[in-house]
Amino acid sequence: MDSEYSHRKLSHLRKVLERSGPFCRPDFEPSSESLKFLMQTCKILVIGAGGLGCECLKNLSLMGFRQMHIIDMDIIDLSNLNRQFLFRHKDIGASKSETAAKFINDRIPGCNVIPHFCKIQDKNEDFYRQFHIIICGLDSIIARRWINGMLVSLLIYENGILDQSTVIPLVDGGTEGFKGNIRVVLPGLTACIECTLDLYPPQITYPLCTIANTPRLPEHCIEYVKVIQWPKENPFDCSIDGDDPQHINWIYEKSMERAVNFGIQGLTYRLVQGVVKNIIPAVASTNAVIASICCTEVFKLASSCSPSLNNYMIFTNTDGIYGYTYEAEKNINCLTCSQTIKEIEIKSIYIKLKDLIQLLCSKNDLQMKNPGITANISGKIKTLYIQSVPSIEEKTRQNLSKTLFDLGLRENSEIIVADVTTPNTIMLKIKLLKNS
Amino acid sequence: MASPIPKSPEQSEKNRKYDRQLRLWNDHGQALLEGAHICLINANALGTEILKSLVLPGIGAFTIIDGNKVTEEDIGSNFFLDADSVGKSRAHVSTQFLLELNPDVRGDYIDEGPEQILNNSPDFFNNFNVVIACAILEKSLIILAKKLWELDIPLIVCKTIGFVGYIRVQVKEHTIIEMHPDNEIPDLRLNKPFELLKTYFDSIDLNNFDIRDHSHTPYVIILYKYLQQWLINYQDIPRTKIEKEQFKQMIIDGVRKDENGIPVDEENFKEAIKAVNICISHTSVSNSLKEVLNDNSCINLNSKSSSFWIIAKAIKDFMENEGDGLLPLKGALPDMIADTEKFISLQQVYHKQANTDIEAVWKRTLQLLRQLGKPSDSISEKDVKLFCRHASELCIQRGSSLANEYDAKLINTNEIAQSLENPESLMVYYVVLRGVEKFQAEYNAYPGEFDDHVEPDIVKLKACISKLLGEWGCAPLAKDDYVHEFCRFGGAELHSVSAMIGGLVAQETVKFITHQYKPINNTFIYDAVTCSGSTFIF
Numbered sequence: 001m002d003s004e005y006s007h008r009k010l011s012h013l014r015k016v017l018e019r020s021g022p023f024c025r026p027d028f029e030p031s032s033e034s035l036k037f038l039m040q041t042c043k044i045l046v047i048g049a050g051g052l053g054c055e056c057l058k059n060l061s062l063m064g065f066r067q068m069h070i071i072d073m074d075i076i077d078l079s080n081l082n083r084q085f086l087f088r089h090k091d092i093g094a095s096k097s098e099t100a101a102k103f104i105n106d107r108i109p110g111c112n113v114i115p116h117f118c119k120i121q122d123k124n125e126d127f128y129r130q131f132h133i134i135i136c137g138l139d140s141i142i143a144r145r146w147i148n149g150m151l152v153s154l155l156i157y158e159n160g161i162l163d164q165s166t167v168i169p170l171v172d173g174g175t176e177g178f179k180g181n182i183r184v185v186l187p188g189l190t191a192c193i194e195c196t197l198d199l200y201p202p203q204i205t206y207p208l209c210t211i212a213n214t215p216r217l218p219e220h221c222i223e224y225v226k227v228i229q230w231p232k233e234n235p236f237d238c239s240i241d242g243d244d245p246q247h248i249n250w251i252y253e254k255s256m257e258r259a260v261n262f263g264i265q266g267l268t269y270r271l272v273q274g275v276v277k278n279i280i281p282a283v284a285s286t287n288a289v290i291a292s293i294c295c296t297e298v299f300k301l302a303s304s305c306s307p308s309l310n311n312y313m314i315f316t317n318t319d320g321i322y323g324y325t326y327e328a329e330k331n332i333n334c335l336t337c338s339q340t341i342k343e344i345e346i347k348s349i350y351i352k353l354k355d356l357i358q359l360l361c362s363k364n365d366l367q368m369k370n371p372g373i374t375a376n377i378s379g380k381i382k383t384l385y386i387q388s389v390p391s392i393e394e395k396t397r398q399n400l401s402k403t404l405f406d407l408g409l410r411e412n413s414e415i416i417v418a419d420v421t422t423p424n425t426i427m428l429k430i431k432l433l434k435n436s
Numbered sequence: 437m438a439s440p441i442p443k444s445p446e447q448s449e450k451n452r453k454y455d456r457q458l459r460l461w462n463d464h465g466q467a468l469l470e471g472a473h474i475c476l477i478n479a480n481a482l483g484t485e486i487l488k489s490l491v492l493p494g495i496g497a498f499t500i501i502d503g504n505k506v507t508e509e510d511i512g513s514n515f516f517l518d519a520d521s522v523g524k525s526r527a528h529v530s531t532q533f534l535l536e537l538n539p540d541v542r543g544d545y546i547d548e549g550p551e552q553i554l555n556n557s558p559d560f561f562n563n564f565n566v567v568i569a570c571a572i573l574e575k576s577l578i579i580l581a582k583k584l585w586e587l588d589i590p591l592i593v594c595k596t597i598g599f600v601g602y603i604r605v606q607v608k609e610h611t612i613i614e615m616h617p618d619n620e621i622p623d624l625r626l627n628k629p630f631e632l633l634k635t636y637f638d639s640i641d642l643n644n645f646d647i648r649d650h651s652h653t654p655y656v657i658i659l660y661k662y663l664q665q666w667l668i669n670y671q672d673i674p675r676t677k678i679e680k681e682q683f684k685q686m687i688i689d690g691v692r693k694d695e696n697g698i699p700v701d702e703e704n705f706k707e708a709i710k711a712v713n714i715c716i717s718h719t720s721v722s723n724s725l726k727e728v729l730n731d732n733s734c735i736n737l738n739s740k741s742s743s744f745w746i747i748a749k750a751i752k753d754f755m756e757n758e759g760d761g762l763l764p765l766k767g768a769l770p771d772m773i774a775d776t777e778k779f780i781s782l783q784q785v786y787h788k789q790a791n792t793d794i795e796a797v798w799k800r801t802l803q804l805l806r807q808l809g810k811p812s813d814s815i816s817e818k819d820v821k822l823f824c825r826h827a828s829e830l831c832i833q834r835g836s837s838l839a840n841e842y843d844a845k846l847i848n849t850n851e852i853a854q855s856l857e858n859p860e861s862l863m864v865y866y867v868v869l870r871g872v873e874k875f876q877a878e879y880n881a882y883p884g885e886f887d888d889h890v891e892p893d894i895v896k897l898k899a900c901i902s903k904l905l906g907e908w909g910c911a912p913l914a915k916d917d918y919v920h921e922f923c924r925f926g927g928a929e930l931h932s933v934s935a936m937i938g939g940l941v942a943q944e945t946v947k948f949i950t951h952q953y954k955p956i957n958n959t960f961i962y963d964a965v966t967c968s969g970s971t972f973i974f
């Protein structure tokens with residue numbers, strides 16, 4: 001067994017792991033144990049088998065890691081092939097995670113990549129607890145926030161002191177065109193995804209009155225068909241599937257009709273696809289840059305040979321090559337990772353429940369999507385509104401236009417909020433804004 | 437009657453496959469990419485990672501030059517080899533593996549080193565669009581660099597050792613048409629409206645509008661109207677901060693009031709106030725564009741002039757004549773609060789003038805082609821249109837010769853000496869990397885390559901570096917740390933560091949081929965330990 005670790009093909013890695021250097025972390029002890037740990041013990045989870053995920057599996061396997069899991073619910077599409085290099089034309093329609101895992105296991109002898117063809121939300125705490133490091137290459141902010149919440153919920157505090165052995169580092173990458181970013185999160189210790197939620201710009205939305213009454217751009221016409229005309233005419237008896245060419249064709253034709261009527265130019269099929277699917281431009285080279293930095297960070301964390309990125313890096317390569325590193329700060333009032341009791345400030349106890357929901361969605365540090373609310377009212381747990389379960393939605397819909405007061409809430413009442421952005425419910429204490 | 441609505445166009449397989457990148461560099465960028473042939477010298481991990489990121493987006497063709505046989509060490513760091521490749525030609529095996537990535541791409545190889553090719557077939561490199569050299573020895577590098585400099589073919593030299601990466605771009609002249617700036621400054625001509633625009637503006641009387649029309653008037657019209665008022669009392673447009681504030685106040689005062697005299701909420705006026713700072717200014721030509729228009733290649737065209745310079749000259753001629761000192765109009769109007777009718781009619785005014793300007797530049801282009809004795813179809817109207825749309829972004833980069841950098845008398849020693857005074861500067865890595873090249877030339881190995889040589893190699897590498905610094909007239913390195921670190925690396929190629937530099941080199945290659953986005957000028961150094969990178973100019 002020992003000869004496997006001293007094999008000549010590993011000599012590149014052995015030089016940095018078995019020799020000490022002036023810029024190593026002070027606690028780094030060069031020895032052959034590091035490589036053994038990477039190959040035998042260290043378990044890495046790669047979330048997302050897309051552009052970044054494919055790169056990560058390759059990078060990690062050539063940086064000595066052997067025990068990897070990959071999770072992705074998607075299947076392979078033709079438009080993935082310009083960058084997701086573990087997939088071929090014949091793989092279209094197959095599971096991304098399974099195809100990627102098989103490719104790596106076949107190419108790199110000894111590699112043991114285990115695929116999971118499902119959503120991250122399908123796995124529980126016991127699944128996530130088994131990993132030493134998690135690397136995340138997702139284009140969904142909701143999923144990022146969810147995994148962040150999961151890792152924070154795995155932390156154990158004893159007498160208010162964090163048990164460091166429960167910290168699972170999260171290395172997160174994202175790209176857009178020739179730009180990208182990398183961050184290293186040590187849950188409970190450094191800024192988490194929720195601490196810096198304002199780093200993610202809210203999605204572009206067009207005011208309803210513009211798309212309905214005063215469209216000016218081709219995008220306005222597309223949005224109109226998407227949010228008003230489709231639900232009304234329901235042409236295929238289902239909601240919009242951006243990957244169904246029939247759906248896109250219908251939206252294209254209807255928005256073109258609208259654009260022509262209003263004298264709006266510049267509507268193209270590509271634009272229709274882009275708006276309907278919210279497509280982010282993506283290219284192989286940028287994925288390579290961002291994923292490789294993520295994997296270097298995983299290598300540093302696992303071997304402790306060098307200090308980690310502290311803790312955020314941005315690349316903007318449209319004008320030369322420009323990288324910028326800074327330390328994102330922990331938010332002491334973070335909804336997810338701080339130990340304080342969270343509060344939500346409202347103008348008055350006489351606002352309606354729907355206004356409270358609106359507030360939960362629009363507040364910069366919350367940005368929830370479709371929060372469900374229960375509350376502790378005089379010692380009894382009462383469901384105020386839940387959108388995601390149709391039967392409960394129907395029963396609770398009438399509460400939306402009631403005031404918080406009428407629902408039995410007062411200052412210091414506690415509401416319990418569930419949302420797709422977090423695996424756990426969040427307790428919020430109602431506070432009235434002082435000056436009102 | 438409305439014209440019939442077109443049916444959805446059939447999407448070609450290629451369009452669908454490349455959709456995510458076409459949104460970056462568009463169909464014309466893709467066409468250039470698919471017509472390009474690049475050469476890679478040495479298919480080490482870095483080399484194959486670069487090619488991977490060029491084969492996937494569909495580069496036309498690549499040629500690998502590599503005389504090495506695959507070793508066990510190669511397999512440990514290079515994804516485009518496998519366990520059965522040991523002992524085979526590295527050029528051959530990696531070409532095969534890379535071609536699997538994309539059936540649209542052609543690839544071939546020569547299993548000889550660059551030294552032999554430079555000796556035996558000196559014209560070999562003449563027809564590549566970009567040449568990329570990895571792990572090339574100093575002696576061959578200088579010969580190759582001189583050659584490509586004369587041929588005016590971009591050369592990218594790159595390497596990684598341990599946690600450190602290096603990229604040097606050598607290009608004699610590179611022209612950029614589309615810069616893709618993050619924030620585009622709208623071309624509105626408020627202080628110098630063209631006839632059509634002036635007539636349009638003058639046909640509008642804000643005072644006659646009812647409240648609905650008033651609050652749905654595009655801010656461009658609002659700004660123009662208040663600028664006209666301003667100019668009754670002032671000689672010039674508001675320029676200073678105080679003047680701009682006064683001007684903004686005029687606009688605020690123009691907001692309609694309700695029956696109680698309280699200003700109503702007019703979003704378009706808020707937009708107008710926000711737009712004052714960037715929209716109220718003299719339309720001027722940027723320095724980098726001036727550089728293009730006053731360049732010798734632009735002023736003195738000859739039969740060898742490229743289309744870039746011919747169209748640039750046509751634009752210059754346009755500006756000096758019918759353009760009245762201004763560039764051809766961009767013709768794009770940013771979105772702003774307005775009703776459809778007002779927005780579209782204003783948009784059409786800009787659009788129409790832009791087409792008139794394109795027509796004029798196109799005529800001038802044809803005239804220049806005639807004068808140069810070139811066929812009239814050597815430049816298309818579409819090219820001219822693209823140029824006019826991006827005229828304000830046109831840019832020329834002139835690089836410096838690598839051969840000069842390797843000449844102790846010609847290298848930019850000021851940059852080195854100054855940077856070395858800053859203990860944070862990554863320049864020290866440049867110096868050590870140059871020292872490593874000297875070491876390799878002398879001892880035919882990387883410093884620290886063998887486990888039992890690490891200590892003695894530190895002394896030798898230090899000597900190489902001191903000699904170099906002495907030749908450059910620079911003081912010796914303050915600390916030995918960096919020398920130690922490189923002997924620890926022992927020439928190791930860490931895959932994730934090579935993958936990172938490989939991605940960057942692929943980005944730069946795409947920039948050269950498409951003439952979109954701005955490449956680095958001219959050296960980039962990256963330290964993966966601190967995650968910091970710096971650009972230096974040699």
Ligand SMILES: [Zn+2]
Nearest residue numbers: 192195334337
């Ligand atoms: Zn947090």
